[in-house]
Amino acid sequence: MTEENNTSSNDTPDMATDQPIEDRVNNRSQRPSSDAFKEFMAGQWAPADTTLPPEDAVAPFAAKRRLGLSQRFPGERLVIPAGPLKVRSNDTDYRFRPHSGFAHMTGLGLDHEPDAVLVFDPVEEGTGDDGGNHRATLYFRPMAGRDTEEFYSNSRSGEFWIGQRPTLPELRARLGIPTAHMDEALEDAITRGAGNTALGGVRIRLLRDVDLNCDALVDTSRINTGVDLEESDKLDAELPEALSELRLVKDEWEIEQMRAAVDATMNGFHDVARALPRAVEHKRGERVVEGAFFSRAREEGNDLGYDTIAASGNNATVLHWMRNSGQVNSGDLILVDAGVEADSLYTADITRTMPVNGKYTEIQRKIYQAIVDAQDAAFAVAKPGTTFRDLHTAAITVLAERLDAWGLLPVPLEEALADTGQQHRRWMPHGTSHHLGLDVHDCAQARRDMYLDGILEPGMVFTIEPGLYFKAEDLAVPEEYRGIGVRLEDDVLVTEDGCVNLSAELPRTPDEIEAWMARVQAG
Ligand code: GLY
Ligand code: MN
Ligand code: MN
Secondary structure (H helix, E strand, O other): OOOOOOOOHHHOHHHOOOOOHHHHHHHHOOOOOOHHHHHHHOOOOOOOOOOOOOOOOOHHHHHHHHHHHHHHOOOEEEEEEOOOOOEEEOOEEOOOOOOHHHHHHHOOOOOOOOOOEEEEEEOOOOOOHHHOOEEEEEEEOOOOOOOOHHHHHOOOOOHHHHOOOOOHHHHHHHHOOOEEEHHHHHHHHHHOOEOOHHHOOEEEEEOOOOOHHHHHHHHHHHHHOOOOHHHHHHHHHHHHHHHHHOOOOOOHHHHHHHHHHHHHHHHHHHHHHHHHHHHHHOOOHHHHHHHHHHHHHHHHOOEEOOOOEEEEHHHHHOOOOOOOOOOOOOOOEEEEEEOEEOOOOOEOOEEEEEEOOOOOOHHHHHHHHHHHHHHHHHHHHOOOOOEHHHHHHHHHHHHHHHHHHOOOOOOOHHHHHOOOOOHHHHHOOOOOOOEOOOOOOOOOOOOOOOOOOOEOOOOOEEEEOOEEEEOOOOOOOOHHHOOEEEEOEEEEEEOOOOEEEOOOOOOOOHHHHHHHHHHHHOO
């Protein structure tokens, strides 16, 4: 199916060579353009239900988040776009997902709302929403009436094509944010009174590179009012930084979402364990594993939080193996790194490395146990007051010690552990932890002193994911190690006096995994 223009193909033969390229997508079919058709299409539809929905549970939490942002930028206009639909190819779009900063500030999850823009308009300090410094308004394209041409002719926003979407009053009721039609009011809302602050203009801060239309609107306004573009770029960059930092500590509602995402992901791993016998029989067994997890992601959540890594044998030593085109062979390990994204767009990020035939070999078990011990060392320091950096130090020290005990380090342990050494990182070149939330690598624009050097606080959620990767081509290790990659990844919530492993119910140690696989595969 494709959206059609209203030009009958019968009246275009002479235009064949003059027809603009962008119109030719309509050449394969036609929609009637007669007035009679339009008139008939405009009538005899049941009226839309105008009952207002209740407020979303997230609304009061999102209001608090907006207050946090408002307090950081008094007197400035903040422009936070959701972003447009993204073209996959030609006239086919990806499923819509808003920018995570927009989702956090509004509480809007799946499907909401392409092209929408949240604008914080500055007011006198302390007189704005919830005593803040701004009034926020959500600009979006509401569902068109059934008597409009958009209803049946617009394949990207028409109800006939994509189903019902919210109206202005509906979204206002759900979110507690005033709403306005973007086509009628957005340009004015962004540019009104904007300009050089020295001359009494309002400074705009834009979340750039999310929506080209917003970028163009703001840039044009800046040029027209003599605002320095380079300086503005620097000021703009503080907005994604603030949006990232406001997400470092999750609120109660977000923690609930994280638990839901983790629970669905653990269910996906049970499906993976069940699918392994079939994967062994298939010439692209890794795809069988990927597919088993994906079904669960769509059934219980919105989607995957990131592309699944289903990596068997030596593929497990490729850190971002997402081709998943390999065979799954008995006697090998399979590393599966996968996360379900909930409808609220919060994602889990879990890894298990399983023996394909249900039993670890001696060397596989030895390596796996080192990873378990490294993860335990990181769990032990995951509590308020520890720096984020300490998580990595705790885990990597255990791995370095183990590599030393196995005789694999080319230098004494102390020399490897020194900043000037670090030879052990050959086998674990990635970090041990990252924040987790709306993005799998959440809060990525936070400043270093808030992230790596930041102090853990209750409400933070992050991964602990040590691994060791001995490539088949790695001549620095004895042959028995080669072609083995192991990672173990769990999702952790910091509490008042320690942490909870949100994914603790998923078997983790070698014995637990063997028992689990036997259980699951026995049906
Ligand atoms: N799945 C990506 C990561 O573990 O960071
Ligand atoms: Mn991770
Ligand atoms: Mn992962």
